[in-house]
Amino acid sequence: MTSYPEFIPKAGACLVSKNALSRAGRVRWMVRVPSQAPVDNGWRIFSHIDSQEYLADTSNLQMTDFNAVCALEPALIGIYDFPVGSDLQIVDEGQGIRIVETATGREIPRENFYVPPTMRADG
Template sequence: MKINNSEYGGFVVSKNINSGFPIRYSFREKSSIPQLNGWNLYSIVDDDDYINNAENFTILSAESIFEISPIILEFFDAPYGTDICWLYEEGVHTGFYDIISEKEVTLSEILRNTRI
């Protein structure tokens, strides 16, 4: 799949994800930097000490994100304020849990979310 990175902007990503750990949380907030799209991704092993150190994060393009987990681009247009936990069973991604509404959600529900 050919991806035009300029259509997406940069994703803020835990370096643990780059090291092969699964994504645990993804949330979107309005960015003050126009080159960033507001998506932030934390890995399954990130703790408070880790996420509080900016050195532990990198900016990735949509093409790089697609290689890590293509499903992210399926809900890319979810609104600011989206805050989801990635669910796994025996190491296999099985779905999403909306942290704000406290329930499992589908991709279409994530996209219909109107919180801002």
Template sequence: MRSVFNQPEAVVLASKHLIDGSGQLRWVYRELAPTTPQDSGWFLFADNDSEQWNADPANFMPLVIDTATALAPSLKAILDLPYGTDLVFDARPGVQGWWDPKTKTPVWLADGSVTPNIQVVAGEVIESETR
């Protein structure tokens, strides 16, 4: 899997609540089987999205990676994580970062105390066992 940052055409699907500014980034999920080469597999959800909202594909739009990271710079720390990644963003002071909702453990924290367990080497994403 190549780094999404080495694919200028790569896109994420983002809730229109994020695009129009009515919601804040809260949850991301990387789909296991993207359907097109430019599809990174990532879905970005806002804090005010509901199940009914999420069920309507018209409520999402593709964004190129650079636009997505301009909206939410913390995405730069996680977008190369593997398919199937499911994370929640916690914006509280002192804990700001991306968390695994199943294990309730941090994957990346803004203060640098936790970093993702990935490296991009020659365009390939390498996942290490330790964080």
């Protein structure tokens, strides 16, 4: 994963499980926490095969450009500007990808998703 588009200008970096980065597992869970550094956008991205034990080992996590992770899973573009405290998951039951709140199971409406400036009707 050396080359990827800049979907979101100045998107920053996020912490990602190596299972998701290597595609051993599909991106499944997304949690936004307060930023830990200026470049950190606060997103934590995990795969469907990550266990608590796996995630407890910090060597299984890597800071990565958010756009690089969006190249792996384009659904992440839409959640970019969701607030700190967001706890979301990707659900794919064969009828297309949906983003839902983990705690409630409520589907996030499409109109709530971030649209990059280059993809906006007014831009």
